[in-house]
Amino acid sequence: xxxxxxxxxxxxxxxxxxxxxxxxxxxxxxxxxxxxxxxxxxxxxxxxxxxxxxxxxxxxxxxxxxxxxxxxxxxxxxxxxxxxxxxxxxxxxxxxxxxxxxxxxxxxxxxxxxxxxxxxxxxxxxxxxxxxxxxxxxxxxxxxxxxxxxxxxxxxxxxxxxxxxxxxxxxxxxxxxxxxxxxxxxxxxxxxxxxxxxxxxxxxxxxxxxxxxx
Amino acid sequence: xxxxxxxxxxxxxxxxxxxxxxxxxxxxxxxxxxxxxxxxxxxxxxxxxxxxxxxxxxxxxxxxxxxxxxxxxxxxxxxxxxxxxxxxxxxxxxxxxxxxxxxxxxxxxxxxxxxxxxxxxxxxxxxxxxxxxxxxxxxxxxxxxxxxxxxxxxxxxxxxxxxxxxxxxxxxxxxxxxxxxxxxxxxxxxxxxxxxxxxxxxxxxxxxxxxxxx
Numbered sequence: 001x002x003x004x005x006x007x008x009x010x011x012x013x014x015x016x017x018x019x020x021x022x023x024x025x026x027x028x029x030x031x032x033x034x035x036x037x038x039x040x041x042x043x044x045x046x047x048x049x050x051x052x053x054x055x056x057x058x059x060x061x062x063x064x065x066x067x068x069x070x071x072x073x074x075x076x077x078x079x080x081x082x083x084x085x086x087x088x089x090x091x092x093x094x095x096x097x098x099x100x101x102x103x104x105x106x107x108x109x110x111x112x113x114x115x116x117x118x119x120x121x122x123x124x125x126x127x128x129x130x131x132x133x134x135x136x137x138x139x140x141x142x143x144x145x146x147x148x149x150x151x152x153x154x155x156x157x158x159x160x161x162x163x164x165x166x167x168x169x170x171x172x173x174x175x176x177x178x179x180x181x182x183x184x185x186x187x188x189x190x191x192x193x194x195x196x197x198x199x200x201x202x203x204x205x206x207x208x209x210x211x212x213x214x
Numbered sequence: 215x216x217x218x219x220x221x222x223x224x225x226x227x228x229x230x231x232x233x234x235x236x237x238x239x240x241x242x243x244x245x246x247x248x249x250x251x252x253x254x255x256x257x258x259x260x261x262x263x264x265x266x267x268x269x270x271x272x273x274x275x276x277x278x279x280x281x282x283x284x285x286x287x288x289x290x291x292x293x294x295x296x297x298x299x300x301x302x303x304x305x306x307x308x309x310x311x312x313x314x315x316x317x318x319x320x321x322x323x324x325x326x327x328x329x330x331x332x333x334x335x336x337x338x339x340x341x342x343x344x345x346x347x348x349x350x351x352x353x354x355x356x357x358x359x360x361x362x363x364x365x366x367x368x369x370x371x372x373x374x375x376x377x378x379x380x381x382x383x384x385x386x387x388x389x390x391x392x393x394x395x396x397x398x399x400x401x402x403x404x405x406x407x408x409x410x411x412x413x414x415x416x417x418x419x420x421x422x423x424x425x426x427x428x
Contacts, residue, residue, distance in 0.1 A: 176387075199380050
């Protein structure tokens with residue numbers, strides 16, 4: 001989606017030497033690498049230009065500021081998560097099946113965007129004003145997708161609780177996969193998703209506590 | 215624990231105007247506030263001095279550097295978590311009871327140290343070298359406490375899985391309480407801990423999936 005956002009040109013003509021989409025994507029990829037490695041505040045615009053092999057003038061033509069890059073990175077990643085969640089919520093699957101699919105899809109996206117998640121967790125506070133609010137709206141819509149499925153599951157009797165604490169807990173468990181996942185570890189993304197889905201749906205206890213099972 | 219660490223004096227005599235422990239604690243509290251509000255990189259030493267009402271010279275007498283403050287904050291908080299976990303692990307409770315106690319204790323400490331958790335998640339990367347390694351060792355020891363209880367539970371047949379993915383998932387769910395907990399929300403820390411303990415032990419599904427229950 002990074003190549004299609006229309007708001008970046010500000011009426012200036014595209015640079016002649018390279019397709020603008022390519023240069024812009026290269027700058028975004030460099031910024032993701034650098035922000036993830038050394039943080040938003042620890043990264044200078046000149047470094048991003050050097051890593052992307054783009055001259056200073058072209059850099060400012062393609063991006064307005066370092067904060068603009070942070071915004072594009074977090075917006076693109078969050079919009080992707082939201083699209084995937086909405087797609088699953090709109091199917092006719094029963095709630096528990098939807099929840100399993102949401103978990104699998106979310107873990108896969110978290111792992112594929114491990115650097116963006118790290119940037120989000122560390123540097124989202126640097127997005128001030130309208131952009132910070134807009135990102136929060138996208139994040140709220142993702143949470144709302146999960147809550148809708150969990151609410152439906154409780155209404156149908158398939159899930160025991162639709163408490164917001166549980167929804168927050170589930171998303172916390174899945175989002176933090178980005179902190180500990182290692183590409184060459186002994187569990188694949190699909191195995192991780194299945195282990196966590198089983199933990200969340202069936203619990204890790206082999207017996208049911210009569211005080212807590214509803 | 216902040217008043218007892220012996221390594222800060224470097225042979226200089228204590229300042230005469232105030233008990234050194236008090237001043238030091240005031241500086242630490244100011245740094246926790248400011249780092250949590252605006253990040254480690256976004257906070258200047260002079261700001262910390264102003265917030266703590268401490269002169270520049272006294273500031274440098276009590277702390278060596280801004281990084282030293284970050285280290286003390288994260289070390290104290292992590293050591294507290296470790297002490298609590300070790301205390302529970304060393305009791306004679308059965309594994310599931312220990313796990314419930316670990317969850318309650320961890321959620322309580324996370325909520326009481328919400329700002330330290332935010333600093334940890336955002337700025338731990340600023341701790342370089344030996345200190346970064348020492349903090350990681352403390353964190354590994356906490357994880358090891360949880361893993362030991364979960365391993366014991368699996369061996370005794372009370373828990374279904376002792377996979378590291380599950381342990382990481384549990385800690386991720388609990389640690390991120392710091393992101394969404396609000397002091398005036400509709401759930402107390404004890405209720406949050408119980409809801410998450412039930413989710414983790416018994417799952418949120420009312421039925422057991424025959425494909426996943428071991």
